[in-house]
Amino acid sequence: MKKIDLWMLACLLLITAACKKDVSGTSGDGDGEPTPVTEFKANTTYYGGKNQVRFIVGDLSSPIILASPHDGTLAPSDMPIRDHKDAVIVQDINLTDLTIKIANSIKAKTGIRPHVIINDVARARMEPNRSLEEAYHKSEAANKLWREYHAFLAAAKSMVQKNAGRGLFLDMHGHGHTKKRVEVGYLISASNLDGPDQSLNGLATSSSIYHLSTISPYSLSQLIKGDFAFGTLLEEQGIEAVPSKQQPKVNGDDYFNGGYCTLTYGSRNGGTVSAIQLETHGTNFRNSPTERTASAPKVADAIIKYMKNHYGFFLDK
Numbered sequence: 539m540k541k542i543d544l545w546m547l548a549c550l551l552l553i554t555a556a557c558k559k560d561v562s563g564t565s566g567d568g569d570g571e572p573t574p575v576t577e578f579k580a581n582t583t584y585y586g587g588k589n590q591v592r593f594i595v596g597d598l599s600s601p602i603i604l605a606s607p608h609d610g611t612l613a614p615s616d617m618p619i620r621d622h623k624d625a626v627i628v629q630d631i632n633l634t635d636l637t638i639k640i641a642n643s644i645k646a647k648t649g650i651r652p653h654v655i656i657n658d659v660a661r662a663r664m665e666p667n668r669s670l671e672e673a674y675h676k677s678e679a680a681n682k683l684w685r686e687y688h689a690f691l692a693a694a695k696s697m698v699q700k701n702a703g704r705g706l707f708l709d710m711h712g713h714g715h716t717k718k719r720v721e722v723g724y725l726i727s728a729s730n731l732d733g734p735d736q737s738l739n740g741l742a743t744s745s746s747i748y749h750l751s752t753i754s755p756y757s758l759s760q761l762i763k764g765d766f767a768f769g770t771l772l773e774e775q776g777i778e779a780v781p782s783k784q785q786p787k788v789n790g791d792d793y794f795n796g797g798y799c800t801l802t803y804g805s806r807n808g809g810t811v812s813a814i815q816l817e818t819h820g821t822n823f824r825n826s827p828t829e830r831t832a833s834a835p836k837v838a839d840a841i842i843k844y845m846k847n848h849y850g851f852f853l854d855k
C-alpha cells in the first residue's frame with residue numbers, strides 16, 4: 539500500500555469517528571457524542587465540522603465525483619483570515635450552486651446521482667486546494683476541517699473505485715481571466731500543451747488522467763485535444779474551452795492546469811479515478827441563476843458523453 543493510500547485511510551478512519559450523519563439539516567456537531575459512521579449511505583448528506591463541509595453521497599454505482607472547494611461564505615471565529623503573503627483568498631462565486639445543478643442534471647439524464655463534496659467555509663479562512671503546509675491556516679480548527687474535507691474526497695474516490703471500478707473527479711473552480719472560456723486542467727503546463735503532440739504524448743504519467751490513458755486507445759494529445767477530449771465536448775455544447783480540438787493551444791493566455799485536489803485524487807499517483815480541474819468563467823456561464831440553469835445541463839451532457847466514450851458508462855442514455 540502506498541504512503542498516500544495509508545494517509546487517506548487514516549483520514550477516513552478519523553472522519554468516520556468524528557462526523558455525524560445528518561439527513562435532517564440540523565446540527566451535526568456539538569450536541570453529544572458523535573455517531574460513528576462506518577459506511578457512507580447512498581443519497582445521504584454527511585457533515586464535517588459544525589456543518590462546514592458536506593459530502594452529498596450520490597448513488598452507489600456513481601462513477602462521478604464533483605467538488606466545490608472555493609465558494610464557501612461561512613466565517614467561523616476559530617478560523618482567522620489567512621493573511622500570509624502567498625495565501626490566495628478569492629471566492630469562486632456561484633460554483634456551489636452550479637456544481638449542484640450539474641449533479642441534478644446528471645441524475646435527471648442518467649438516473650445516477652454523482653457524489654458531491656462542498657466546502658462552505660470562506661477560502662479566506664480554510665483552503666482545501668493546497669497542501670496543509672501551503673494552506674497557511676491560522677488555527678488548528680481550520681486544519682481539522684481541511685482534514686475532514688479531504689477525508690470526504692478520499693472516501694468518494696474509494697467508493698467509486700470499489701463500486702464502479704473506474705471514474706472521473708471534476709474539481710470545480712472559477713477564474714477571472716480575460717478570455718471567457720473554461721480552462722480544462724490535467725496537471726500539464728501551458729507550454730507542454732502548446733508543444734509538439736509527440737512530446738505531449740510522453741507526459742501521460744504526469745497527467746491527472748494517467749489511468750484513463752492506460753485503458754484508452756487514444757494518445758494523451760488526443761485525450762486532451764482530440765474528438766472526445768473534455769474541452770472538445772464542452773465546445774460542442776457551445777461552451778468555449780481550452781485545450782480542445784477547437785482551441786488546442788493556450789497561446790500565452792492565462793491558464794490554470796490543476797491544483798492540489800486534482801493532483802491528490804486524480805490518477806497521477808495511482809488508482810482508477812482520473813481527475814480534471816474545470817476553471818470556469820463568469821460572463822454568460824455562471825454569473826446569474828439563468829446562466830447557471832442554462833449551463834449546467836450542457837456541462838452534464840459533456841460529462842455523460844465523456845463517460846460514455848472513454849469508460850463505457852451510460853451507453854443507453
Ligand SMILES: [Zn+2]
Pocket residue numbers: 608630710711712
Ligand atoms: Zn478555485
